[in-house]
Amino acid sequence: MTLTIVRLYHDLLGTYGDQGNAEVLCYRARARGIEVELIEVNPGEPTPRSADIYLLGGGEDGPQLAALEMLETDGGLKYAAAGGATVFAVCAGFQIIGGSLPGNGGGTISGLGLIDAQTLYPKSKRSVGELVIAPTRGGLPILTGFENHQGFTKLGSEMPALGRTLSGVGNGFAATEGVWHGNVIGTYMHGPALARNPELADSVLQCAVGPIAKFDDEFATAFAQERRQTLLRK
């Protein structure tokens, strides 16, 4: 079996290095002997409907809305998510998969609705800095990333957060950060998140392929530990 990973519009949603999440997933899957195909979807190209993992990253406001419009028109991502495909979405991508978000010129527009969440622009200043969270699900260590966003994202009552914010802002409501609903994970953590948090990368892989073998990824482990220790000491 070949694991297919789709990187969506990385020209539009690659401002914050999140395209690296795809590289990390490929690297860690291949280390387990899993065959991987990485599919790049550029603006104007159709989104495959039967891939295993779909990745969205952070971007600027204009590109974010352009990406949302194309995803809505194309319909491929919604179709795949409804069929249980894994989605990992960061920052602007996380906002896109929710129910609503700010549009051009102060209005509100509908998101893709893969999760029940509303993004609002608070009057407060942009949330910029290191983010540290305690994951909601068992088995994961403390996770870290770098956040840089204007929006706050309010999760619906049935939506479990990815974690509880220990330092930084995260979703901006009730110390929640991100979302993990079914096979859909959203977060405000850049870094990229899956490079800085190898256990989270494996969680994404497991959503798609089930249990996987252990893998000693020396630099990834050292990198994650260094970030955790440095930030928890602060």
Added chain:
Amino acid sequence: MTSSLRLKIACALGNKAGLLSRYLNRGRGETLTGRVILALYPKAINELAKNRDVVLISGTNGKTTSTSNLAGILSEFTGEGVSTSGSGANMPAGIVAALAQEPRHRLAAIECDEMYLPAMYRAISPSVVVLLNLSRDQLHRTGEVRKVAHLWHETFTKDDVTLVIDRDDPFLEYAASQAGHVIRVSFGGRRHSDGANCPQCSKILDWSTGNYACSCGLGSKLADVRSDKNLRGPQRNSVLIAEAARLMGAEISAADAQVLLDDSPDRVSQFDVDGRMISTHLAKNPESWREALAGISAQQVILSVNARGIDGRDTSWLWDIDFASLQGKKVVCTGERRLDVAYRIKVQGCEVVVAADISQALSYFPTGVVQAIASYTAFQDLSAQELGITKVQGGQK
């Protein structure tokens, strides 16, 4: 006290403070000089710029070298003295210090930080503003490329200044689109890594010709100067600087321009580390790392990354860069964020080890040629005396 006397005293005290700072080995002193002047005379920049011909230079990459390059060209070709800072102090304190230097020349070449450009343009009323390039950089501080471009777009709305821009950069074209006088230089077009959609109307840009086009009309204005497609970043900056110098009265012949181009300064410095010469490229964002990687020919490479304020506190941008050219070479990563860069290139299939500092990094390479790329503060650290490292030559090739 009259205001001109107050300005005189402010400048004298500021310059004294700068001298003291240099004497105490606290750096080059411009920032302290400038802070003292601005504290005593907040409108000093407006006053000091009066009746002078100032060129402001801004952009993501190459500001400092381009500014000193322009100062050199102007003094060579006009025979006049030129006021300039030339040290990279490009915020208001550094700028006022450069303008307050004695003697106060009519001509001034002043580097300006991207975010301060609107305020400095209003305070200085420059004759010419050179916009070199705009790409992602220090996202935690300056914000995204489109925000900077929009800030500039809202700034240059009159015909009281001439802009010199690389029109192949869609963000600069947008920044200049309301300005009265623009010299557009084209290098034959090249894909901009942040340019998927239009900075003016947000539609997807058409890059099929190797240059951008949009139905809103962005990019439809013809170039005033056409230059060589094969030039790299530092050389493109030299072409823009030569155009600015011409506008300031420098008579530069075609042959002179070619010499200036061949001598384009880049950001490579030679360091003597424990008796070894290490050529080190300063790179601080994806675009300048790409330029630096293109210049790596050695088999032994040191990469040094920090994430202090001016480096950009978020290291995610390391994943914007294709490091495939390092595959098969020996790479040592150092700096405070050595693990960030080590993991990034490991995932791309490079063999890599990490080292606590530059001396330890070098111990992996007992003989042979070593090249280094260092982020901003990591580069400054290389000059730190406690490591026994001496900067032999810098700023010029």
